[in-house]
Amino acid sequence: MFDTMDEAALIDRISVLERAKSAAAAEQAVLTAQLDTTRRAREAAAGVPAAKRGKGLGSEIALARRDSPNRGGRHLGFARALVHEMPHTLAALKAGRLSEWRATLIVRESACLDVADRRVLDARMCADQASLDGKGDKRIEADAKAIAYELDPHAVVDRAVRAESERSVWVRPAPDNMTYATALLPMPQGVSVYAALRREADACGDGRSRNQVMADTLVERVTGRPADVPVPVAVDLVITDETLLGGDQAAARVPGYGPIPAAVARRLVNRAATDARSRATLRRLYRHPRSGALVAMESRARIFPKGLAKFLDLRDDTCRTPYCDAPIRHHDHARPHRRDGPTSALNGLGECAHCNYSKEAPGWSVTTTSDETGCHTAEFTTPTGARHTSVAPRMPGRQTTLALYSAVDVRLALALSEPAA
Structure with a gap:
């Protein structure tokens, strides 16, 4: 089909599909807001306290979108704002004049305003949809920020002050065995850090590039060890x-x-x-020769002991909720301990704090299984009955057939991995 289209037709089709993506995002927002309203009404009728209504809904929405659950709250807040407070932005998204991200920028910059001012910003930004043409992400963000400050400068300043409490540092993988170590800092501190690294690069003439000197200096000043010393x-x-x-x-x-x-x-x-x-x-660990799975450990304690917690960290690598790549912060029982869930590798899950709290909402359940090769699977069921599966990542190494190992070999490896009584 496409190989018969000329270049102009191909460009037109790409443009049509981009508008369709925006329209789909608008419909998702409308459906999300309706689900929120429906869920809260049902829980109110059931006598659920107001503070607990809608608990875990953001994670459900994220799973349905095959997205990380810790982004679910953003999807939910975005939908509420668009549908209930920002009709012009919603209309521009539906018409394809805004991408979902650019609509998100407008919503984000208006978040500090009261509802009346937010609607004014919405109209000024998006009532004339033609005015959005040609504006990139930075222009959209800057325009929304300027209008917000004009409408309520105190609210914008207050938000800037509160933002300082959100300072943080995180790390994520980069290509070619590199990492991105990112720091979110108040503007004065961030600028001063960068200026200090630049001064060091300006004064250095040992053959390294400016970027290399800045990176090495950052490592040395944070760790207290020269950058060329192997880390422990x-x-x-x-x-x-x-x-x-x-x-x-x-x-x-x-x-x-x-x-x-x-x-x-x-x-x-x-x-x-x-x-x-x-x-x-x-540290010695044992993997099943065929599946590559780490083998089981168990404890009678309610809290996962240090060794078993480390086992879960290594087996699960990141949060076990589907699509969530967040670091493990909690070691949790799939079947709760209060319902006689054992403190074991089979019933244990490594999870981030957000996902652990979300699955405590009514209607959530998690079941775990392990096949004959030790491969660990967790199935998450949400209040609507939707099911999502997560399989523990395979350990490094080649897969082998059990024919290369006797039954005694496998049983011995499993026995050696069990903690001492």
Whole structure:
């Protein structure tokens, strides 16, 4: 079909599809707002306290959109604002004059205003849809911010003051075994940090590029160690012995980061283990030879003991709720302990705080299973009956057939992994 279209027709089709994406986003917002209204009305009729109505709904919406549950609250707040307070922005989104992200920017910049002022901003930004043509993300954001400040400067200033409490630092993977270490700082501190790094780069002439000097200086000033000193490494052996000690090329895995090439993993371990200025530790773990799954551990305690909690961290890597990539903060019982859920690897889940609290809402349930190879699966059921499945990531190493291992070998590995009584 498409190979018979000329260039102009292909461009037209791309444009049509982009407008359709915006229209779909507008319909999602309307449906989300309606679901919120329906859910709250049902819970009110059932006598649920007002403060608890709608609990967990954001996570349901995110799962339905195959998105991270911690973004569900944003989707829900965006929908409420568009449908109930910002009809012109909703109309522009539906008509394809705004993308979902640009509509989100307008909603975000108006969040500090009261409803009356928010509607004024909505009309001034989007009543004339033609005025949106040609405006990029920064222009949309700047225009909305300027109108908000004009309407209520005190509210904008108050929001800026409150924002300082949200300062934070986080890390996320980057291509080629690099990471993005990001800091959200108040403007004066952020500018001063960058200026200090630039001054160091200006004064350095050892052959490194400016960017390299700034990056190395940041590491040195934060860690207190020169950038060329190998960092202490705790090798939780999310790497096979064949990869670590032999010539196998199976990738290793850094918890919270993801897979890294075998050669890079060996170099990291070797540098940390052989440099006198650093130190390395080694932890033994056992994986099933066929599935690559970590094998079971169990405790009689209600709180997951340190060793079992570490096991969950390594097995699950990130939050086990489907589509959520957040770091693990809680070690939770799939079947609650108050309902005789055991404190075990099978019933245990590594979760972020948001997802753990969300699944405590009425109507949520989680069941876990483990097949004959130890592969751990969790099924999340939401109040509407929708089901979403999460499978623990496979450990590094090649898959092998059980024919290469006797039943005694497998049972021995499983027995060795059990904690001492």
